[in-house]
Amino acid sequence: xxxxxxxxxxxxxxxxxxxxxxxxxxxxxxxxxxxxxxxxxxxxxxxxxxxxxxxxxxxxxxxxxxxxxxxxxxxxxxxxxxxxxxxxxxxxxxxxxxxxxxxxxxxxxxxxxxxxxxxxxxxxxxxxxxxxxxxxxxxxxxxxxxxxxx
Amino acid sequence: xxxxxxxxxxxxxxxxxxxxxxxxxxxxxxxxxxxxxxxxxxxxxxxxxxxxxxxxxxxxxxxxxxxxxxxxxxxxxxxxxxxxxxxxxxxxxxxxxxxxxxxxxxxxxxxxxxxxxxxxxxxxxxxxxxxxxxxxxxxxxxxxxxxxxx
Numbered sequence: 001x002x003x004x005x006x007x008x009x010x011x012x013x014x015x016x017x018x019x020x021x022x023x024x025x026x027x028x029x030x031x032x033x034x035x036x037x038x039x040x041x042x043x044x045x046x047x048x049x050x051x052x053x054x055x056x057x058x059x060x061x062x063x064x065x066x067x068x069x070x071x072x073x074x075x076x077x078x079x080x081x082x083x084x085x086x087x088x089x090x091x092x093x094x095x096x097x098x099x100x101x102x103x104x105x106x107x108x109x110x111x112x113x114x115x116x117x118x119x120x121x122x123x124x125x126x127x128x129x130x131x132x133x134x135x136x137x138x139x140x141x142x143x144x145x146x147x148x149x150x
Numbered sequence: 151x152x153x154x155x156x157x158x159x160x161x162x163x164x165x166x167x168x169x170x171x172x173x174x175x176x177x178x179x180x181x182x183x184x185x186x187x188x189x190x191x192x193x194x195x196x197x198x199x200x201x202x203x204x205x206x207x208x209x210x211x212x213x214x215x216x217x218x219x220x221x222x223x224x225x226x227x228x229x230x231x232x233x234x235x236x237x238x239x240x241x242x243x244x245x246x247x248x249x250x251x252x253x254x255x256x257x258x259x260x261x262x263x264x265x266x267x268x269x270x271x272x273x274x275x276x277x278x279x280x281x282x283x284x285x286x287x288x289x290x291x292x293x294x295x296x297x298x299x300x
Contacts, residue, residue, distance in 0.1 A: 005276075005279065005280070005281055006281055017264055018264075019283070020272075020282055020283045020284070020285070021281070021282065021283065022274045022275075022281035022282055022283050023281075033183055033197055035185050035194060035197060037192075037194060041192070042187075042191070042192035042193070042194075043192070044185060044187060044192075044194075044241075044250050046243070047183055047185060047243060047248040055281075059274070059275075059276045059281065060276070089273055090273060090274040090275075091194075091270040091271075091272060091273050091274065091286070092270065092272055092273075092274050092283060093196070093197060093269040093270050094262055094263070094264055094269045094271070098197040098269075098270075099274070100194050100270045112244055113244070114167055114168075114244055119243040119244045119248075120241040120242065120243050120248075120250045121241075121244075122170075122241060122242055123239055123240060123241050123242075124172045124209070124240040124241065124242050124249070125172075125209070125240075126155075126209045126210070129155065130155070131155055131156055131171070131172035131173075131205075131209065132170055132171065132172055133169070133170045133171065133172050133242060134170070135170070136241070
């Protein structure tokens, strides 16, 4: 990544896993997986992706930035809805291809674009061998049509 | 996916996000992201990937199965180390390309192959513009050399 503050990940597993250099292992699209939990109670809010620029912007500003794969650009989460995420802690996993953000959510205290607190509002099951979902949380903190102006 | 119990995801966003059919949106490699937390206290333990077979095996057996990208095969987590994961709940996110497993870990109560409870044992920071890591949890629940016989 030209201009990135990140050095390339070491090919030495020991250095990658036990070292103290933050060298994200980006995939073929230049992305790592970002797992986002609520700093208050640990609830899983969303899964997104970050490129080098998104991680740098997040580290610098303390506000979560991601890379939107559908729009192919940097995405300052909550810019439209007001549900900005203040980052309380960033962690990285053993092989440095996944990042964990513990955040405080502003605005409606909602992260999902459907208006729910978390994107994970449905549980998965099999019923007679058929894979089905059950809604576990249907509380809408905001009206998406109103907030996103559809 | 030939032989999979999963129907292809709907191209209708409303059905995908609000419907009750479990239709995982696999990427170009046939995978979805799996986020794994401890059912006891919500601690993030690991991030992995699942193909259709891994999800089916997990739903059927109640024991977490993943797809190992490095070994290119189904991976019954904990088969070598004894740290099997009993799945207490499965959730799926709005667009069905990420899955959340809440698990109980057997054995050493450790998930990371380095012997630590979680793969996310380091925090990330910038110090004078340089991206660095700090070890937040260095407790080894097992000796990897002993358990994996290296």
